[in-house]
Amino acid sequence: MRPFVYERPTSVSTAIAMASRPDAVHVPPTGADTQFIVGGTNLADYMKLGVARPERLLDLNTLAEPALRQIRIDDDKIRFGALVRMGEAADNNDVRRRCPVLADSLKFAASGQLRNMASLGGNVLQRTRCEYFREISWPCNKREPGSGCAAMEGSNRQHAVLGTSDACIATYHGDFAQALVALDATVDVEGPRGRRTLTFAKLHKRPGETPDIETDLAADELITAIEVPLAQWSSRSRYLKIRDRESYAFALASAAVALDMDGETVRSARIALGGVATVPWRAREAEDVLQGKVLDEATAQEAAEAAFADARPREHNAFKIPLGKRTLVRALLETRDMKG
Amino acid sequence: MNQAAPAPRENQGDPVVRIDARLKVTGQAGYPADIVTANVAYGALATSSIARGKVSELHTKDANAVPGVLDIVTYGDLDKTDMPKFGNTGASSIGPLHDKTVFHDGQIIALVVAETFEAAEEAAMLVRADYEDERPSASFDSKGVKMEPAAGKSPMFKEDAKAGDFDAAWADATVKIDEKYSTPTQHHNPIELFSTTAIWQGDQLTIHEPSQNVTGWKVELARQLKLDPANVRIVSPYIGGAFGSKGPMTARTAIVAVAARRIGRPVRCVVNRMQAFGTQTYRAETRHRIRMGAGKDGRITAFGHEAWEVTSRPDPYVVGGTSATARMYDYGSVLTHVSLVHADRNTPGYMRSPPETPYVYALENAMDEMAVALGMDPVEFRRINEPEKEPIGGKPFSSRSLIKCYDQASEAFGWSKRDPRVGSMRDGDWLVGMGCATAIYPTAAAPCAARVRLTADGEVRVQCGSHEIGTGVRTIAGQMAAERLGVGMDKISVEMGDSALPPAPVSGGSISTASVCSAVMKACDAIREKLFAAAAGKGAPLAGSANAKLDLKDEEVVTETGKSAKLADVFKAMQVGAIEEYAEFAPKGSSPEALRKLYAGQSEFHGGENDEDSVKYAFGAEFVEVRINSYTREIRVPRMVGAFAAGRIMNTRTARSQLIGGMIWGIGQALHEATEIDQRHARYVNRDLQDYLVPVNADIKQVDVILVPEIDHQVNPAGVKGLGELGNVGTAAAVASAVYHATGKRIRDLPIRIDDLIG
Secondary structure (H helix, E strand, O other), X not given: OOOOEEEOOOOHHHHHHHHOOOOHHHOOHHHOOEEEEOOOOOHHHHHHOOOOOOOEEEEHHHOXXXXXXXXEEOOOEEEEEOOOEHHHHHOOHHHHHHOHHHHHHHHOOOOHHHHHHOEHHHHHOOOOOOXXXXXXXXXXXXXXXXXXXXXXXXXXXXXXXXXXXXXXXXOOOOOHHHHHHHOOOEEEEEEOOEEEEEEHHHHEOOOOOOOOOOEOOOOOOEEEEEEEEOOOOOOOEEEEEEOOOOOOXXXXXXXXXXXXXXXXXXXXXEEEEEOOEOOOEEOHHHHHHHOOOEOOHHHHXXXXXXXXXXXXXXXXXOOHHHHHHHHHHHHHHHHHOOOO | OOOXXXXXXXXXXXXXXXXXXXXXXXXXXXXXXXXXXXXXXXXXXXXXXXOOEEEEEEEOHHHHOOXXXXXXXXXXXXXXXXXXXXXXXXXXXXXXXOOOEEOOOOOEEEEEEEOOHHHHHHHHHHOEEEEEEOOOOOOOOOOOOEEEEOOOOEOOEOOOOEEOOHHHHHHHOOEEEEEEEEEOOEOOOOOOOOEEEEEEEOOEEEEEOOOOOHHHHHHHHHHHHOOOHHHEEEEOOOOOOOOOOOOOEOOHHHHHHHHHHHHOOOEEEEOOHHHHHHHOOOEOOEEEEEEEEEOOOOOEEEEEEEEEEEEOOOOOOOOOOHHXXXXXXXOOEEEEEEEEEEOOOOOOOOOOOOOHXXXXXXXXXXXXXHHHHHOOOHHHHHHHOOOOEOOOOOOEEOOOOHHHHHHHHHHHHOHHHOOOOOOOOEEOOEEEEEEEEEEEEEOEEOOEEEEEEEEOOOOEEEEOEOOOOOOOHHHHHHHHHHHHHOOOHHHEEEEOOEOOOXXXXXXXXXXXXXXXXXXXXXXXXXXXXXXXXXXXXXXXXXXXXXXHHOEEEOOEEEOOOOOEEEHHHHHHHHOOOEEXXXXXXXXXXXXXXXXXXXXOOOOOOEXXXXXXXXXXXXXXXXXXXXEEEOOOOOEEEEEEEEEEEOEOEOOHHHHHHHHHHHHHHHHHHHHOOOOOEEOOOOEEOOOOOOOOOOOOHHHOOEEEEEEOOOOOOOOOOOOEOOOOOOOOOOHHHHHHHHHHHHHOOOOOEOOOOHHHHOO
């Protein structure tokens, strides 16, 4: 591992001042000399592997602001401080009761040990686990722009079928983010140029021509909170994660579903897909199919077809298209059968 | 009696608690990389990023500039040593630093030595190579591989088994199946990483490294380094998972030893998880074609098993599991052929039941397919084809309790409740399937020496250069001594895992319990003789008793008539404080050279199909239930039952532990494990535990083991058949059968994943 400077700022304003740089808006956080760390469950791995190469780490665990560590539940929203641990949010009974999809997406992620370390702010920014990205001797457009993509014609069973580009097919592996993008969550961000709130859907960027630019954040910006609006659909919500083994594995396909039902008819559906896309994936086409319809096997199937209409498989991941569809069908029917 | 400690049945020993259990669970057991040594420097490997070609130039300037770097061992630095050899103790003939040729992905190109682990790792990543690279051949279907018949290429596999006229029987068979099966590349990934710590004191070299063969390594390392073997010591008291991966010595050991000599300090190199994929051995992928013909009565008349195995360019590593599949049932006629396919890969090596796991997977799948084709119950089909004698040499089985295993396992499992119609069993949204398969493993033993000392206070020390790879062999050797010498386990200490101890064979092939216990028993019996002679001698406490009528119990010499003398008093009469005996055991049929070879680090195996009098195998029957979601097709295994018969069971606790471990691994082989190879570059892609999946706790529900009583006096003096490798043979085939039963899909290529069932 390369040597690095390790510092512990004590407030958000100091942290962003320490990370501040004039060209910050042009530098992706993952490419900056100074980077933030909390749980380190992703960044520390990638530093050991030589994939992440920060010169300086700012450890946010010493930030003093109490709100960063709080889960606040109001009638119309849940607000998570960015330093709340995944495990804490997953085990929070009120979060589970008010919005099961949030708790489940956290509970089915990683392992108990990792959930106790990883922060929610860090979790949504986790980087892809593409094998070719992780191993520095392979070409990778995300790690070294312009070097090529070894996964495109290589072993690509775990890679994405939605939101891919000719430069990158790496999957976004997170679970929590699927729930957030489905529920129209927002993210509070602070930087030297001020505060802003962006919709969660805007946080991650599709790879396009520049897969190295993964988020909308500037190098000196910090996520301080994640806010999830609560509405009619929140309590009837579910996260279904399909994987090769029962626990501690990334999704081959997952679906975050929240339904507002009028009897058997869908008033409004919120759907996101994981394990199959390059970014947290909101399936609006599927939502549109369901709106105003009776939810049954046939309409669920119709929605699933719409969700994957633009899917582009590679040699080893074509199974993700039928699997993704069936995952969504199952998730929709199971969510329908929940008590509203 | 709790589940972990099954009540002993006939010919089964007590479930004595492992003598190192507390040390292990409290972190006090000293694994080789834990050994504290002064002034140690740290090594890190740099490895190739191509699979075929030559290193044209190695750039070490940047690596050398890292603060704390002490040395970089690379091309030229091993010139005064001899090349590694492939064979009994050596993993491969590839000497990575003897020659700039690159034979495989991840081949060692340098060892960086530094003051700290971190500096060594950083510098190793800065070692860069320029290559003249050539297009590599990754596996079976790649251009440029070389195929040859396997028979005779390695002492491990002398000939293809044959019997009768297969072609005629195949032509005449009424019901036929002709199918292809395959198993993937698998890497061991033991939790304890691979490591070498080399310490020189003058000309004397001590290596701390997890090893399943300390005596063999001592001799082989001495040869490479041109040392007197008496000056080399290999120490490996505890091993955190071996499964064959720590059996053959790899090139790293000598490289680390050379580094330590160059810098005049101890050097420790712990290989990271990713680099282990290329620098250690693994289970290579296999392919099979099975032709089976049978009559309408269900009797098999023709069995053909052709197989292909991948190996490296230079080394003929072969497992040749047809020697077991050809002897499994009463076939009528048998035709087998094994081919080796040389590709640009590292040399494969032993992984738990190396031949049986892939080959029996193919056979047992075919058995299930044939049972379906015949419309017959798969258990009944096996019963009909149970042989009187093994079909190749016509020899009897020393014992064979396969049908008993099927009977006891099927009853416990509830097989009679299975509806044989495909897709007929369901629980809500879950399809239910049930399947079964046979497990087989050859029973072998090898020469072994042991030293046992008994003191007047009843303290017993057993010394044997075998290896505690987690099987419980230290406990069992202690149990044998406790039983023969009439003392409690609290009086027993057992030393193993050191080449300075009496030599033992490689801990492979499930031979350890038989070999070690036979040697310990022999040493104990010599002590008994001395004690009994003294106890019954003139003027002694039990004067006049016949030796043969004496026994040792509760630290006393006892007679049949109930007289007894305290051990301490017998020692007093003898005027000695301790009796120590050194014994050598050689299995029946051993060559005159067998014991000399033991000291030279070569293990001469006897048993299996090679003995004159009989063939020797342990058997088992495994039953599995799977559940498959009707929408998303994920496969789960809620329960499995295995019944196994393996001669005398020394300790029901450790035996059960071995067998459930094997069955659990079998689930991994069936559903999870596979090393992915980038076919363009012949490189391993999923080189860590994130992407190389093994079962986790949540995948394992109910696993029941039945230890079927069996008595076999022919196998060895201890009457023991090895069972360490029996449990994971058959599991994957049982899962595949169950998946077929649930879905109607016959998946012939492992692992069975959602990909195969979702279409």
